[in-house]
Amino acid sequence: MAKFNLKVNGESRQVDVDPSTPVLWVLREHLNLTGTKYGCGVASCGACTIHLEGMPVRSCQLPVSTVKQQEITTIEGLSASGDHPVQEAWIEHDVAQCGYCQAGQIMSAAALLKNNPNPSEEDIEAFMTGNICRCGTYLRIKQAIVAASQK
Amino acid sequence: MDNNYNRRSFIKVTALSGGGMLLGFNWFVNRTQRQMNAAGTPADSDWTEFNGYISISSDNVIRIMAPNPEFGQNVKTSLPMIVAEELDADWGTVEVEQASFDTSLYVRQFAGGSQSVRTTWKPLRNAGASARYLLRQAAANAWNVPFEEVSTNSGKLIHEKSGKSASYGEFATAAASLTVPKDVPLKSPADFRIIRQSQKNVDGHKIVTGKPMFGMDYTEPGMLIAMIEHPPAFGLKLKSWDGSRARRMPGIKDVFTISLFPEGYERESFDTRTFNELVVVVGNTTWEVMNARKKLQVEWEPVKEKKETVNAFGNKREETIPAGLESSERHLEIMQEMAGKPARQLRKDGDPEKAFAEAARILERTYTAPFLAHNTMEPMNCFARVTDTEALFVAPLQAPEFAERSLSKRLGIPVDKIDIRMTRMGGGFGRRAYGHYLIEAALISQKIKSAVKLVYSREDDMTYGIYRPAYTATYRAALDANNNLTAFHVKGGGFPEHPVAANRFPAGAVDNYLAEGWEMPSNITIGAFRAPRSNFIACAEQSFLDELAELMGKDPIDLRLELLQRAKDRPIGTSNDYDADRYAGVLKLVREKSGWGNSTANGLHRGVAAYFCHNSYAAHVIDMRMRDGQPYVEQVFSAVDCGIVVNPDAASNMVEGAVVDGIGNALYGELRIRDGAPQQRNFNTYKMIRMHEVPKKVEAHFVRNDIDPTGLGEPPFPPVFGAVANALYKTTGKRFYKQPFSAGFETEQGGK
Numbered sequence: 001m002a003k004f005n006l007k008v009n010g011e012s013r014q015v016d017v018d019p020s021t022p023v024l025w026v027l028r029e030h031l032n033l034t035g036t037k038y039g040c041g042v043a044s045c046g047a048c049t050i051h052l053e054g055m056p057v058r059s060c061q062l063p064v065s066t067v068k069q070q071e072i073t074t075i076e077g078l079s080a081s082g083d084h085p086v087q088e089a090w091i092e093h094d095v096a097q098c099g100y101c102q103a104g105q106i107m108s109a110a111a112l113l114k115n116n117p118n119p120s121e122e123d124i125e126a127f128m129t130g131n132i133c134r135c136g137t138y139l140r141i142k143q144a145i146v147a148a149s150q151k
Numbered sequence: 152m153d154n155n156y157n158r159r160s161f162i163k164v165t166a167l168s169g170g171g172m173l174l175g176f177n178w179f180v181n182r183t184q185r186q187m188n189a190a191g192t193p194a195d196s197d198w199t200e201f202n203g204y205i206s207i208s209s210d211n212v213i214r215i216m217a218p219n220p221e222f223g224q225n226v227k228t229s230l231p232m233i234v235a236e237e238l239d240a241d242w243g244t245v246e247v248e249q250a251s252f253d254t255s256l257y258v259r260q261f262a263g264g265s266q267s268v269r270t271t272w273k274p275l276r277n278a279g280a281s282a283r284y285l286l287r288q289a290a291a292n293a294w295n296v297p298f299e300e301v302s303t304n305s306g307k308l309i310h311e312k313s314g315k316s317a318s319y320g321e322f323a324t325a326a327a328s329l330t331v332p333k334d335v336p337l338k339s340p341a342d343f344r345i346i347r348q349s350q351k352n353v354d355g356h357k358i359v360t361g362k363p364m365f366g367m368d369y370t371e372p373g374m375l376i377a378m379i380e381h382p383p384a385f386g387l388k389l390k391s392w393d394g395s396r397a398r399r400m401p402g403i404k405d406v407f408t409i410s411l412f413p414e415g416y417e418r419e420s421f422d423t424r425t426f427n428e429l430v431v432v433v434g435n436t437t438w439e440v441m442n443a444r445k446k447l448q449v450e451w452e453p454v455k456e457k458k459e460t461v462n463a464f465g466n467k468r469e470e471t472i473p474a475g476l477e478s479s480e481r482h483l484e485i486m487q488e489m490a491g492k493p494a495r496q497l498r499k500d501g502d503p504e505k506a507f508a509e510a511a512r513i514l515e516r517t518y519t520a521p522f523l524a525h526n527t528m529e530p531m532n533c534f535a536r537v538t539d540t541e542a543l544f545v546a547p548l549q550a551p552e553f554a555e556r557s558l559s560k561r562l563g564i565p566v567d568k569i570d571i572r573m574t575r576m577g578g579g580f581g582r583r584a585y586g587h588y589l590i591e592a593a594l595i596s597q598k599i600k601s602a603v604k605l606v607y608s609r610e611d612d613m614t615y616g617i618y619r620p621a622y623t624a625t626y627r628a629a630l631d632a633n634n635n636l637t638a639f640h641v642k643g644g645g646f647p648e649h650p651v652a653a654n655r656f657p658a659g660a661v662d663n664y665l666a667e668g669w670e671m672p673s674n675i676t677i678g679a680f681r682a683p684r685s686n687f688i689a690c691a692e693q694s695f696l697d698e699l700a701e702l703m704g705k706d707p708i709d710l711r712l713e714l715l716q717r718a719k720d721r722p723i724g725t726s727n728d729y730d731a732d733r734y735a736g737v738l739k740l741v742r743e744k745s746g747w748g749n750s751t752a753n754g755l756h757r758g759v760a761a762y763f764c765h766n767s768y769a770a771h772v773i774d775m776r777m778r779d780g781q782p783y784v785e786q787v788f789s790a791v792d793c794g795i796v797v798n799p800d801a802a803s804n805m806v807e808g809a810v811v812d813g814i815g816n817a818l819y820g821e822l823r824i825r826d827g828a829p830q831q832r833n834f835n836t837y838k839m840i841r842m843h844e845v846p847k848k849v850e851a852h853f854v855r856n857d858i859d860p861t862g863l864g865e866p867p868f869p870p871v872f873g874a875v876a877n878a879l880y881k882t883t884g885k886r887f888y889k890q891p892f893s894a895g896f897e898t899e900q901g902g903k
Contacts, residue, residue: 001401017436017438018401018438018439018442020438020442021436021438022438025436025438028368028437029436032370033361034361034367034368035362035363036361037365037528037577038367038437038530039528039529039530039834040835041609042609044833044834044835045609075360075361076360079360081360082356082359087359087360090355090358091351091355094349094351094355094800094801094804096223096352096354096355096358096359097223097224097225097804098222098223098527098576098577098578098579099223099354099358099364099575099577100365100528100577101577102358103358106359121847124842125842125843128842129842129843130841131841132834132839133528134526134528134578134580134812135223135528135578136807136808136809136810136811136812136840136845137804137807137811138811138845139807139811139845139846139849140807
């Protein structure tokens with residue numbers, strides 16, 4: 001066990017965990033931020049996507065010991081009250097079915113638009129291909145990203 | 152349940168924060184977006200509860216319970232919409248809450264069989280209409296005017312002559328003391344204001360902001376985490392184990408074994424005994440338990456053949472669970488052998504043997520499909536706090552009623568001491584109808600005398616079984632010298648159940664008809680998977696009809712319509728399970744909407760398929776093209792007849808999802824078994840459809856009628872497979888008979 005000082009959603013948080021613990025489980029079970037989801041544990045589904053210094057990463061493959069002072073943003077910290085353009089577009093297009101993958105989808109989409117504010121359809125497909133939606137809401141995800149990019 | 156439901160008319164003073172409950176009340180409450188932005192919760196106000204479904208606060212917040220489990224089919228929104236419609240509420244001021252499992256208040260709280268809207272349609276309408284009636288009566292009494300003169304409008308009571316009006320909240324208390332009459336009239340569909348209007352998902356805001364709502368998210372102070380270790384292959388069981396190294400790992404509380412069911416236990420329909428004895432590791436956190444599992448020393452040994460009694464809703468039967476390590480390759484060989492042998496007759500009309508003997512031409516084709524894993528995005532999990540005398544569960548599950556009965560039997564705790572709270576499910580698709588993970592969690596909690604959350608890893612989830620069975624079907628059609636279809640024969644089989652629905656189209660449309668089925672015991676456990684059996688047989692049948700139409704020189708839609716016309720005018724047999732007009736209706740609608748028969752642009756190739764199952768009808772036209780050397784579904788036109796569509800945009804979402812799910816499973820879905828072991832263990836080996844493989848457009852169209860809703864979660868799914876197969880033929884010039892179809896692409900290209 002070791003103590004780590006993390007910057008999460010703009011706040012300083014301290015956790016005492018095994019250094020190998022993935023950020024996913026630190027968020028979910030030590031910081032009570034359960035919006036970030038466990039789906040596969042092998043970075044193949046994207047449900048655990050967070051932002052590290054603004055870049056999308058799969059938190060299930062990110063040992064807490066490697067984070068250091070890098071800023072972590074989770075779905076809970078993406079906006080103050082759910083009013084990020086991507087979140088609003090998600091509601092506008094009523095994207096979700098079961099909803100389990102959507103936090104990861106939204107974090108990927110927000111990262112895409114930050115780096116590429118006007119993505120082509122191909123850009124969206126290429127960027128979002130790491131996020132699985134078992135319910136098959138991909139069409140609406142794509143529509144919502146296009147809508148958010150126009151705001 | 153009818154109008155005489157268990158009416159509970161008492162005043163409940165309830166603080167919305169619900170202090171003192173084991174479960175924070177707000178965890179299950181959802182307000183619409185509008186309310187979130189408005190004044191917020193009417194804390195500490197008086198609530199009047201009318202029946203299990205409706206509570207109204209004195210300051211006019213209307214809370215409607217969503218009775219059925221939510222797994223993405225959007226019933227948490229659509230079921231309260233039905234109540235609100237008859238209540239004549241203002242949907243914008245309604246808050247929705249997930250009901251707990253309670254058979255004294257609600258009808259069938261079950262997610263599956265496309266039944267939620269269909270089975271609750273009348274009770275929900277009655278609940279809303281009865282409450283509205285009482286509110287009108289209370290206003291009439293207070294205003295001293297005739298009942299008939301009190302009308303309602305979006306949550307307001309109005310007496311036009313006197314100009315009096317009031318909110319529902321003002322009369323809620325008075326209304327609750329009145330008696331519900333026997334037959335409260337329901338609205339005519341022409342007067343619907345909420346139903347048939349698209350309403351947004353009531354959980355939408357929570358979902359996009361990552362609020363805790365899934366079973367995986369549930370936590371309590373002091374709760375421990377448990378994981379199970381199950382055999383690596385079907386046909387193996389626990390021989391010996393040593394948990395001493397695992398127990399010494401940091402954060403670990405205990406290592407032990409549990410046995411699901413004792414010998415001689417009569418399994419009910421949704422009980423499974425995939426791996427009866429499991430090794431359990433319990434610790435403080437999931438990561439610590441995952442690490443400790445790596446230190447477990449476990450030996451496995453082959454199972455012996457055994458007989459089990461299955462008690463399916465009172466019908467008992469013996470089931471043989473064979474020994475041995477099975478493989479998908481061997482299953483395919485057995486399917487091939489069985490295709491040439493007679494099987495158990497399921498239905499026979501006329502004299503098919505004679506018709507085939509006299510046929511001028513015979514078409515015969517055999518189709519196969521592998522096991523499929525449900526792969527819900529949220530792996531199985533369950534919170535349990537179980538003592539010797541009572542039990543609490545918080546879990547994502549589809550069938551609480553079945554789970555409760557099994558839990559009661561296994562734990563020896565009466566059902567009234569078992570509390571099951573249903574969380575939102577991160578997908579179900581049939582998988583969460585099987586409550587073994589609740590039993591596992593209960594046994595673990597009892598053993599360690601603590602609240603515990605059982606968590607499956609993705610690998611645990613994918614390799615545990617409860618798969619869609621591996622199926623085959625052989626179709627034969629006989630044509631006479633004049634190109635008339637004279638006989639039709641389907642023979643289906645599978646491990647361990649066959650997929651044939653003997654009374655389904657084209658039964659009833661052909662004079663000489665034979666349906667047969669065979670079943671081969673297997674130790675690989677199977678279960679319901681979105682549109683069970685139909686999800687395979689629709690593909691085989693609709694592919695075969697496409698090839699038959701080609702042989703007969705007919706348009707594939709025309710052939711189906713001719714057969715349906717025959718089934719309507721001069722049906723063969725009396726037990727045909729479909730309505731020929733509604734079936735033809737979706738074919739005609741998809742023909743019109745897709746511009747079928749017109750040339751398609753840009754190298755698109757079209758395939759069509761239709762199917763009836765779970766009381767509704769669906770047809771798809773799929774446009775496919777080659778892209779980067781691979782067939783790609785570019786766009787899809789869908790037509791569905793599910794009766795009245797409660798929430799149109801959500802219904803379109805459901806159809807779009809079914810189309811994507813169908814394309815994905817038809818092209819890629821496969822859980823292969825070798826030496827009893829699943830060869831796919833996670834999403835890096837089990838191919839799921841992803842963003843770039845999804846059509847550019849899916850157009851969902853619904854037949855407009857006033858038929859009571861007949862279900863939507865499953866019916867659009869099965870015909871997708873057939874439309875994919877038929878489009879593949881047009882695109883590649885090659886018929887595909889073996890799922891997953893993408894395996895055939897790779898061979899064509901010289902293998903991968």
